Amino acid sequence: xxxSVHVEGGAAPGCHVPNRRGERGALLxxxxxxxxxxxxxxxAAAQQGLIPPIGGERQxxxxxxxxxxxxxxxxxxxxxxxxxxxxxxxVLKAATSAKPVxxxxxxxxxxxxVRDPSLGRHLGLVVSELGxxxxxxxxxxxxxxxPASTLKLLTTLAALEVLGPREQFxxxxxxxxxxxxxxxxxxxxxxxxxxxxxxxxxxxxxxxPASLEALAxxxxxxxxxxxxxxxxxxxxxxxxxxxxxxPQWEPDYVPESVVxxxxxxxxxxxxxxxxxxxxxxxxxxxxxQRFVRLLKQQGVIVLGAAAPGRAPKAxxxxxxxxxxxxxxxxxxxxxxxxxxGAEVLLxxxxxxxxxxxxxxxxxxxxxxxxxxxxxxxxGAKIYDGSGLSRQDVVPTTTLVDAxxxxxxxxxxxxxxxxxxxxxxxxxxxxxxxFVEEGAVGVGVVRAKTGTLTGVHGLAGLVMTREGQPxxxxxxxxRVPVRKTLDARATLDVIAAQLSTCxx
Numbered sequence: 208x209x210x211s212v213h214v215e216g217g218a219a220p221g222c223h224v225p226n227r228r229g230e231r232g233a234l235l236x237x238x239x240x241x242x243x244x245x246x247x248x249x250x251a252a253a254q255q256g257l258i259p260p261i262g263g264e265r266q267x268x269x270x271x272x273x274x275x276x277x278x279x280x281x282x283x284x285x286x287x288x289x290x291x292x293x294x295x296x297x298v299l300k301a302a303t304s305a306k307p308v309x310x311x312x313x314x315x316x317x318x319x320x321v322r323d324p325s326l327g328r329h330l331g332l333v334v335s336e337l338g339x340x341x342x343x344x345x346x347x348x349x350x351x352x353x354p355a356s357t358l359k360l361l362t363t364l365a366a367l368e369v370l371g372p373r374e375q376f377x378x379x380x381x382x383x384x385x386x387x388x389x390x391x392x393x394x395x396x397x398x399x400x401x402x403x404x405x406x407x408x409x410x411x412x413x414x415x416p417a418s419l420e421a422l423a424x425x426x427x428x429x430x431x432x433x434x435x436x437x438x439x440x441x442x443x444x445x446x447x448x449x450x451x452x453x454p455q456w457e458p459d460y461v462p463e464s465v466v467x468x469x470x471x472x473x474x475x476x477x478x479x480x481x482x483x484x485x486x487x488x489x490x491x492x493x494x495x496q497r498f499v500r501l502l503k504q505q506g507v508i509v510l511g512a513a514a515p516g517r518a519p520k521a522x523x524x525x526x527x528x529x530x531x532x533x534x535x536x537x538x539x540x541x542x543x544x545x546x547x548g549a550e551v552l553l554x555x556x557x558x559x560x561x562x563x564x565x566x567x568x569x570x571x572x573x574x575x576x577x578x579x580x581x582x583x584x585x586g587a588k589i590y591d592g593s594g595l596s597r598q599d600v601v602p603t604t605t606l607v608d609a610x611x612x613x614x615x616x617x618x619x620x621x622x623x624x625x626x627x628x629x630x631x632x633x634x635x636x637x638x639x640x641f642v643e644e645g646a647v648g649v650g651v652v653r654a655k656t657g658t659l660t661g662v663h664g665l666a667g668l669v670m671t672r673e674g675q676p677x678x679x680x681x682x683x684x685r686v687p688v689r690k691t692l693d694a695r696a697t698l699d700v701i702a703a704q705l706s707t708c709x710x
Contacts, residue, residue: 214465214595215356215636215658216544308336308675308710310343316708320701321346325693327661327685331603334705337614337668337676342604351586351600352682355657356544356636357666358594358601360609363537364624365576366552369559372534372620376555378417378472380426381522386435387510389426389525390518391442391498393472393491395564396530397551398539400481401474401497414531414539419474419494420501425526427505437508441516442495446471447554449565455590455598461486466595469550471564476547491515538627541655542635546593553592566591580618582608594657606666606680614668614678628653628667631702641703644696648703654679661686663694665701671708679705 313334321330332346376396383390398416409415430438451468452461460466464486467477473490474497475481487493495513502509530536540548553569560572570589578584587605590596613624629635632642632649636656641648654667664682671677681701686694 214460214546214660215656216546306673306675308343308671308673308677308708310710312710313344313708316704316710317346317701320697320704323693323697325686325690325697326683327687327690327694329685330681330683332679332681332701333603333607334677334679335607335611337678338611340611342607343677345604347603350602350604352603352664353597353659353662353684354594354599354601354606354682355659355662355664355684356546356594357606357655357657357664357680357682358589358592358599359540359544359549360606360624360655360666361577361582361589361601362549362553362556362573362592363540364580364609364613364621365556365573366533367537367621367623368576368580368618369556369572370533372532372537372623374533376530377527378419378422378530379527380422380525381518382525383439383441383516383522384519386433387437388439388441389430390516390522391422391440391472391495391513392518393442393444393446393470393494394530395446395471395551395555395558397476397536397545397548398530399472399474399494399528414535417528417530419498422526422528423498423501423505425528427502427507429525430507437510438502439510440495440499440502440513441518442472442491442498442513443516443518444470444472444491445517446558447564449563449567453550453566453591453596455596457595457597460595466546466550466593469547469554469566471551471554476545534623537623541624541627542629544636544656544658546595549593550591556592577609580612582612595659597659597662603680603682606682607678610666610668610678610680625653625668628655631699640695641699645699645701645703648699648706651706652699652702654702657682660688663691663698665698667702669702669705671706671710673709675710677705677708 330347331352333342334344335342377394379392400416400418403418403420404412464484467486470490474494477486477490479485499509499513554564557568557572558564562568587601613621629637631637631652652669654665657664662684666680
């Protein structure tokens, strides 16, 4: 792969200003503003060190070594008292929906930035008030963009809608055709890891993944109870079907370890070593061989190597481990921009809709779910769940629509999509953004990033200087490679400028 290629974790401009706001949207604006302003206020408070950033880990300071204490002083004289402490000042101005955002000052504020040459020949931008169905301002024609990883907003929204935020995925071991046969069955847990986290790592790990090691311990204990000391291991990854490598991806993605072949059974998302880039060629087989080694460590005599094989329908469950709840997985996918995790969720969307667990069926099911939520997909062409495909095209308004739906009080089960977006300058894929350019947006902007070679985007929410919460999507999809860093910085400035709008 060309070293200049960028994958996140995978036209003449024009403008249109609508003149009316949807009646239903105005009601949603009033109801939803309070919910999201609390999220933004918490992010701003995190910036000042008052609370930890939302969705991140609480940071603790080491207690200083205790010093010798002086002898206690005599009691104070009667009547001596301290003044009560002053009330804490507001961290962020309260949201209000009484005053609509004025479009002319908004356009004047962004007029030069949206035409910055670093953004290339096409920028799609949509800005909307929270709860308003009609955009305040759209910029850029055509109105569709290559979404890159901002597409994960749609995938995670659909997954939460059809599965529910508390859904968990099981990895199991069942009995085979004989007492000595056991079958490791993949249940599509995207975050299954090899070793059980321990000590400080376990205390701070979020979400806490299920582990193959724990499954091996449970399996060995059950086999011992049954009097089985020798066993053969087979593995079943048949929950997902169809191509493990999306045909719409660039042909070097898998050979260059940009993404793993997608499997219902894997460890550490098919990586050779947890946290590192290099992937294995056959994630299911690698997981099964690791399981064999773990069983041997527990004293089980394993006959031969693990081999593929279907689990019998009447097989008895021997052991099971469960994934973190779906809302925590969604948070991880959005914060880390996890391509493999998004692709696994796409297949679960298909299965929940009664379709085969393939990428193609997942896309069809996702479109049905999103349309049912009221999201307009006209003009959208979607081929995967991660946004890795350069053939994906969506309207920028669709990205904002997804955020609007996630913020609605009528859909609390979808709230994770908007409440756990990365915070500018703090966590996830925005941890090292807004540092120089757009620094005023640190702790105030929350957004999903999108990155491919020549494609850079942000989609999220921000609070204006006047206290109005705004949703936005800004994607530049024709950026020269040499302008990569400049384009990202300019997008940061656009989001930061929204926060300074006295509109």
